[in-house]
Amino acid sequence: MTFTMDTNRDCARAWEAMPSVLQESASSEQNAWLMDHLAHCQSCSEDYAQQERLRLALSLPADIPVDPAVGLKRLLARLDAPVPKPVVQRVRNGWLTRALAAAVLLQALAIGALGARYWSESNNPAYRTLSQASAPVPAGALHVVPDATMTLADWNALLHSLNLQVVGGPNDVGAYTVVPSGAPATGAPTLQKLRATRGIRLAEPVASVP
Amino acid sequence: MNEADLQADATDRMLLERMAAGDRAALGVMYRGYHGRLCRFLSRLTRRPDVIEEVINDCFWIAWQKAGTFHGDSRVSTWIMGIAYRCGLKALRQHGDEPVDEDTVPQERLPSHDPGDDRELRDWLGKGLEKLSVDQRVVIELVYGVGHSLDDVAVIMQCPVGTVKARLFHARVKLRNVLPALAGEPARLKEGAP
Numbered sequence: 001m002t003f004t005m006d007t008n009r010d011c012a013r014a015w016e017a018m019p020s021v022l023q024e025s026a027s028s029e030q031n032a033w034l035m036d037h038l039a040h041c042q043s044c045s046e047d048y049a050q051q052e053r054l055r056l057a058l059s060l061p062a063d064i065p066v067d068p069a070v071g072l073k074r075l076l077a078r079l080d081a082p083v084p085k086p087v088v089q090r091v092r093n094g095w096l097t098r099a100l101a102a103a104v105l106l107q108a109l110a111i112g113a114l115g116a117r118y119w120s121e122s123n124n125p126a127y128r129t130l131s132q133a134s135a136p137v138p139a140g141a142l143h144v145v146p147d148a149t150m151t152l153a154d155w156n157a158l159l160h161s162l163n164l165q166v167v168g169g170p171n172d173v174g175a176y177t178v179v180p181s182g183a184p185a186t187g188a189p190t191l192q193k194l195r196a197t198r199g200i201r202l203a204e205p206v207a208s209v210p
Numbered sequence: 211m212n213e214a215d216l217q218a219d220a221t222d223r224m225l226l227e228r229m230a231a232g233d234r235a236a237l238g239v240m241y242r243g244y245h246g247r248l249c250r251f252l253s254r255l256t257r258r259p260d261v262i263e264e265v266i267n268d269c270f271w272i273a274w275q276k277a278g279t280f281h282g283d284s285r286v287s288t289w290i291m292g293i294a295y296r297c298g299l300k301a302l303r304q305h306g307d308e309p310v311d312e313d314t315v316p317q318e319r320l321p322s323h324d325p326g327d328d329r330e331l332r333d334w335l336g337k338g339l340e341k342l343s344v345d346q347r348v349v350i351e352l353v354y355g356v357g358h359s360l361d362d363v364a365v366i367m368q369c370p371v372g373t374v375k376a377r378l379f380h381a382r383v384k385l386r387n388v389l390p391a392l393a394g395e396p397a398r399l400k401e402g403a404p
Contacts, residue, residue: 019354019382022354023359024212050385050389051354051382053331054338054385055354056331057331057334057335060250060331060335061246061249061250064249064259065259066266068241068245071266074267075237075270
């Protein structure tokens with residue numbers, strides 16, 4: 001930004017020096033320099049006169065009457081008055097603290113319940129990894145695939161005649177896992193009878209190790 | 211700082227020590243001693259006498275509470291003016307800076323004597339200050355009215371000295387442009403003001 005009338009450096013220096021000279025805080029050299037400049041520069045001289053008038057106007061007492069005696073009396077009364085604010089704050093803080101504590105307790109209970117449920121579910125996963133041991137296979141268990149045309153009554157009669165009971169299946173290929181009921185029977189005759197029965201497409205003993 | 215300033219600060223420190231010890235008489239002396247300059251300082255922020263009194267009392271309430279924590283990093287007057295400045299800004303936020311209607315001021319509270327020259331000077335100043343921002347008015351008052359150094363003003367307003375210099379510079383330029391016109395003179399500064 002620039003002055004339009006006085007753009008030389010002396011005028012800028014004079015502008016800078018005016019406040020401290022008016023405050024009487026400038027050095028005697030600075031003061032003398034400014035007075036010398038003002039004697040030769042009409043524009044800065046007018047500026048300085050305006051600044052002097054500004055300082056004079058600002059040094060006038062306030063034109064808004066405020067009685068110090070009344071104000072001081074009120075201040076002293078305020079010093080003696082109890083301060084209710086901390087009490088209100090304490091009540092509000094107490095209520096807030098209780099509400100927050102209840103919320104934290106509720107959250108802790110919910111997290112505990114979720115944790116217990118997760119733990120119980122994790123003991124019985126819905127899957128089995130290849131490294132895990134397979135479920136134990138009962139002795140004498142057979143995989144049997146009946147034909148689709150075989151009636152339920154024929155299937156039941158066959159199982160009954162061979163003292164077999166279904167313990168699993170049908171799986172994805174329609175195979176049932178059957179085991180001898182009661183006293184274990186010898187595997188080979190039962191297997192041969194199953195294979196010889198009309199309506200049985202496949203009968204194989206269950207291998208205990210894949 | 212001249213000898214008178216040093217003497218005044220020594221007195222203020224003694225009063226503050228007594229206040230820290232609970233001496234209400236010291237508070238009264240300090241209150242009366244600062245009342246005039248605080249009134250004038252705060253009148254640059256608001257024209258409401260009730261707000262000015264409230265801010266002065268808030269200021270001395272804090273000074274009373276904090277008197278024992280004053281470590282003498284600055285002059286006591288700088289410390290007091292800083293508290294008043296912050297209380298004044300808070301009051302402005304709460305009450306706004308709208309000037310109060312002069313008709314609502316009781317007649318007995320108006321100055322009984324206001325010479326014509328002073329009235330003219332006040333009007334001239336008032337019209338000029340209207341053109342300034344709050345921060346510019348505060349800086350002008352603290353430097354020209356109260357006589358604080360730029361370093362003191364920076365402490366009071368809690369800002370860098372460079373900011374104070376910029377505010378003072380722009381305030382002076384604005385007044386330089388406005389005040390001659392108010393006195394019926396042509397403005398000497400056209401465009402591209404410093």
